[in-house]
Amino acid sequence: MPIKQTLEGKMRYRIKRGRDSVYIPSDFFDLSDRDQVGRVLRQFIKKGMLIKLGQGIYARAKLSSLTGKPVPEKDLRSLALEALKKLGIKTAPSSQEQAYNRGQSTQVPTGRVIGVRDRISRTIGYNGRFIKYERITR
Structure with missing residues (x-):
């Protein structure tokens, strides 16, 4: 075709x-x-x-x-991570994800919070659900 x-x-x-x-x-x-x-x-x-x-x-x-x-x-978190990667913004696990992975918390993270290392002011979301950013320093 x-x-x-x-x-x-x-x-x-x-x-x-x-x-x-x-x-x-x-x-x-x-x-x-x-x-x-x-x-x-x-x-x-x-x-x-x-x-x-x-x-x-x-x-x-x-x-x-x-x-x-x-x-x-795909789900909103996967799409946001892919978009941030295309925009050149470095991401990392949020503090909630880190605590869960270390076994310090039994609360499963929702996935709507993404840890970022750079400054960002973009709103990424769909149908009233938006991604929030948490500044991660390292």
């Missing part, structure tokens, strides 16, 4: 065939400029192919078997 030679076709092919679950606009800047890439990403959101997790962060979506609406393919 031939690939469409339009920008939308090329981006769709990359998203469908790629290993990543998270995409940022700079992943597509080799195909076109910022404005056109942004336009196509907005079209993909309307079609339910992508979900916006934050400013300039998009996740591949699938249809929910319960509601029929698009939902992310």
Whole structure:
């Protein structure tokens, strides 16, 4: 099956065939400029192919078997870790995760708190659930 030679076709092919679950606009800047890439990403959101997790962060979506609406393919924590890695922000286990792993606590961490070593002010979330950051120094 031939690939469409339009920008939308090329981006769709990359998203469908790629290993990543998270995409940022700079992943597509080799195909076109910022404005056109942004336009196509907005079209993909309307079609339910992508979900916006934050400013300039998009996740591949699938249809929910319960509601029929698009939902992310992976859990929010996995998507946030992948997005932070793409943005070049170093992550580490949060203090709650460290205490649980050392056996000092029996409280299982929720996974919504991610330890970061760099400063970050990005909001990453979906459907009213957001990731919180904890500054880890080492």
